Amino acid sequence: AQTVTQSQPEMSVQEAETVTLSCTYDTSESDYYLFWYKQPPSRQMILVIRQEAYKQQNATENRFSVNFQKAAKSFSLKISDSQLGDAAMYFCAYRSADRGSTLGRLYFGRGTQLTVWP
Amino acid sequence: DTGVSQDPRHKITKRGQNVTFRCDPISEHNRLYWYRQTLGQGPEFLTYFQNEAQLEKSRLLSDRFSAERPKGSFSTLEIQRTEQGDSAMYLCASSLAIRGTEAFFGQGTRLTVV
Numbered sequence: 735a736q737t738v739t740q741s742q743p744e745m746s747v748q749e750a751e752t753v754t755l756s757c758t759y760d761t762s763e764s765d766y767y768l769f770w771y772k773q774p775p776s777r778q779m780i781l782v783i784r785q786e787a788y789k790q791q792n793a794t795e796n797r798f799s800v801n802f803q804k805a806a807k808s809f810s811l812k813i814s815d816s817q818l819g820d821a822a823m824y825f826c827a828y829r830s831a832d833r834g835s836t837l838g839r840l841y842f843g844r845g846t847q848l849t850v851w852p
Numbered sequence: 853d854t855g856v857s858q859d860p861r862h863k864i865t866k867r868g869q870n871v872t873f874r875c876d877p878i879s880e881h882n883r884l885y886w887y888r889q890t891l892g893q894g895p896e897f898l899t900y901f902q903n904e905a906q907l908e909k910s911r912l913l914s915d916r917f918s919a920e921r922p923k924g925s926f927s928t929l930e931i932q933r934t935e936q937g938d939s940a941m942y943l944c945a946s947s948l949a950i951r952g953t954e955a956f957f958g959q960g961t962r963l964t965v966v
Binding site for chain 1: 887947
């Protein structure tokens, strides 16, 4: 089974600074998707950014970007110009693109709690 | 459409009681997932439906758990004879059955078994 590891239970950053959250994963598949989800306290989980494994170019969404290293099975999230509203639990997630698997099932890491200081 | 809706948001129940949660997915989404999230952990997959068919169940889903999705619309998750270990956040998500599309999550139902 696929596993996702987030080695940083907590991270903090000063407002307007940059922070990087780490994620590694284990899979024998070659075609898959990786996601970062944000879960604010008592709020629903929302998608921050998505990366398709067959694309070499790193995904970017405004202040959020990823560093996808397929050979190293690493998928880190960089948040630039951090804002107070970025404070949340961040989850890295893996999804297979293999038609023989449970399509759409997500495998999550344990999360990284991000604190943003004013 | 207001997104994925879950009801109730919070449920406190006594050990041994049965509870039922409801999830209303985004209307055009034919895939629906249930996940369980305990404190300090990421969500763990429980089961998934494509339309009304339940296509996979996790080993986490013991015989006390049952899920349905009649007519491929809303879904219910029932837990019978609740145990303290069932205390968790139960998340529902839905998506289209198209490669690469994202799953949208509801706000979850927080279950506390006392």
